[in-house]
Amino acid sequence: MQANFLIPLGEKAHVPIVSFSATSPTLASIGSPYFFRAVQNDSTQVHAVAAIFKAFGWRQAVPIYVDDAFGQGIIPSLVDSLQAVDARVPYRSAISPSATDDQIGEELYKLMTMQTRVFIVHVSPDLGPRLFVKAKEVGMMSAGYVWIITDGLTVFLPSFHPSVLRSMQGVLGVKPHVPQTQAVLNFTTRWRRKFQRDHPYGLRAYDATWALAMAVEKAGAATYFSFESDKTKKYMVGVSRNGQNLMSGKKLRIGVPVKPGFREFVSVSTDPETNETTVTGYCMDVFEAVVKTLPYALPFEYVPFAKPNGESNGSYNDLVNQVFLGNLDAVVGDITIIANRSNYVDFTLPYTESGVSMVVPVRPDGSKNAWSFLKPLTWDLWVTTFLFFLFIGFVVWVLEHRISKDFRGPPSHQAGTSLWFSFSTMAFAQRRNRLVDHVGIKQGRIVAAFDEVPYIKLILAKRCSEYMMIDPTYKADGFGFVFPKGSPLVPDISRAILNVTEGDSMTKIEETWIGKNNKCPESSTSPPIGNQLGLNSFWSLFLIAGVAAVSALCIFSVMFVYEHRKLLFPSKDDLHSNPSFWRRVLNLFKTFDEKDLKFHTFRDDRVGNEINLADLNVMTSPSTFSVETTEFPAGSSQKPITPPLDSPSELNESTEPRVGEINNMDSHPNSSVGGVIATADGEIITSRVF
Missing domain, CATH: 3.40.190.10 (Periplasmic binding protein-like II)
Structure with missing residues (x-):
C-alpha cells in the first residue's frame, strides 16, 4: 500500500523511488519510470511452490493469505502455476489483517472439515506467528498436514520467538537463492550481528544501492535498467517427513x-x-x-x-x-x-x-445316445405321465363316445381314437390349421444368457464343464x-x-477370487442331476388335472344314471317283466355304449314324411357299419313295430336284417335309416345302426 501511495508522488516530483520490500505483482502494471523495485515480485516464488507440488504429486491446495493488497496480489499467479502442474484450488482462505485469535481459530476449524490438507500461507510477519500458534492448538500441525510458507514469512523466521518456531515444526518455506561468495559471507556476518533483527531486507538494499550507483555512473540518469531474469533459484528443497500423508484429510466415504x-x-x-x-x-x-x-x-x-x-x-x-x-x-x-x-x-x-458376450450350455457327450431324449425327465415323471395319458384317454372316451362321431365304431377304433386324442393334446392344438411356435427356457438351466465378460469368466471358472462363452463379444x-x-x-x-x-498383483487378485485359468476338466457324459425335471416339479399340475378329470367323470356318471334311472328302477306299471338287478345293470351298460340319439349331433335337420338320405350327416369313421332298412309298400296300412321307448336295449335284438350300403339305398317315404325317422305327424319309428 505504501508503494501505491509513493509512486504517484515520485512521478510528480521527478524523484526516483527504490523499494526493496514491495513484492506485489500488481505493481508491475503501473509502469512508472521513477519506481525501482530491488526485489523479485511474488510471482517468481509461485513457480518454486508449483515444483514442490509436482514432485510430491499433490492435486489440491488451499491458499491462506492476508486480505489486503499484499496477500491478494499473489493469488492469480499462484492459481495459474498450480493449474500448470494439474493441481487445483478448491477454496481460498482470506484472513483480515486485524483478525483476532478467535476468528483465526474459526477459520482453521472450517479448513479441518475439508478434504484438502495442503496449505500455502502468504501472510504478513505480524499475522503469521499467531496463525501457526493457533494451528498448533487445534491439532493442524500434526502428521497428515503440510504447510508451505512464502518468503514473506521465511525471511523473518530467525526473528520469531522460540515458542513460535516450535509451533512451526515441519513447515516448508521458500525464499530467493543468493550465491554463497566470500564477500557475501563476510558482509552477512557483519550485517547479521548488527542489523538482521531490525532490517531483514538490508542485504537487498545494499546490493540495490550499489547496482543503482554503478548504473548511473555508466549509463546516465536518463537510462533505464532492469534485472536479468532467472538469476535466483532455490538451492535446497526440504523433504517433509509427512509427505506420504499430505492427502489424508477426512477419510473418503467409499460407497459399496x-x-x-x-x-x-x-x-x-x-x-x-x-x-x-x-x-x-x-x-x-x-x-x-x-x-x-x-x-x-x-x-x-x-x-x-x-x-x-x-x-x-x-x-x-x-x-x-x-x-x-x-x-x-x-x-x-x-x-x-x-x-x-x-x-x-x-x-x-x-x-x-x-465387453458383453453370450454363455450357452455345453452339449454333453451323452447326447449321441439313442435314449438321451429320456434324460431330461426322471423315471417317476415318465411313469406318472404315461398313467395320466391312459387315464385322460379313458375319461375323454367316457364323456365323448355317446355324442361324438369320432369316438364311434368298433372297440379298437374307439380305444385308438381316445388314446390318440389324449396324446395329441400334449403337443397339438385341436381343430386348428395354423401352427404356432412357442419357445421357452427349460426350468433349472440356462439356454443362453448375455452378460458382461467379468461375470461370465466367474461362471466359467466354477462350471466350465457345463457352459461356454461364444463369440461375438460386443463392445462395453x-x-x-x-x-x-x-x-x-x-x-x-x-x-x-x-x-x-500391468503388474503381477492383478493376476494374484484374479486367482484369489475368480480362480486360476486352468484347463477345464472333462465334461460328464450325463447331464447334471439339477438339470433333470422330476415329479416334484409337476405334482401340482398332475393334481389339478386329476381332480378335474375325476370330477368330470363323477358328474357325468351321476347325470347318466339319473337320466336312465328307469333302467335300474323300473316302475310297477311297466308292462314288461321285471328283470333281475344284474340284468338291469347290464342293460344300463349297453345303453351307455349306444349313441345318444337326443344329442344334436345325430338329429335330422329335416322334419317331414320324406327323408333324403343324401342330406343325412353320416359320421365318418374308420369302422365299418351298415344300415338296416324296413320298407313298406306304398299305400299299405301296416306300420313298423316300435319297441317301448324305456327299453332301448331291445333295439339291439333283431333277426337277420336286410343289409345294404347306405350309398346304394333309395329314398323311401317310410324307410328308416341312422336310428331315427320321423313321419309327417312327428311319430317316431325306429331302425338300427350296426
Missing part, C-alpha cells in the same frame, strides 16, 4: 453396493456379535492395490449402500447418484461404465476386461471406480490402475 449374487466381486458381511461390517471381494482388492501405488496416502472407509435391515438400498444408478448428490465421496464395486452415468460422475479407467466399457465430477483423484487413480493391471 449390497447384492445377493456374484459375491466374489463385492461381499458385505456383518458380525452379529460385534456388529462390525466387513467388505471384501475382487473389486475391493483391486481398489486397495491401486491406492497403495499412489504417491500419497488416501485414507478411506467403506460405507455399504444398505438399509438398516441389511437389504440393498436401491439400484446401482441410485448408488452412483449418491456421489452426484455429495453423500458419498466415491463408489467402489462392479459398477459398469455407461454414458448415462458419466453425465453426472467421473469414472476412472476400467480395471476389468470390457467394463467396471470402473466412481468419483465426483472434476475430482483430482480420477487421473491419479487411473494411472495407478494401469500400474496394477
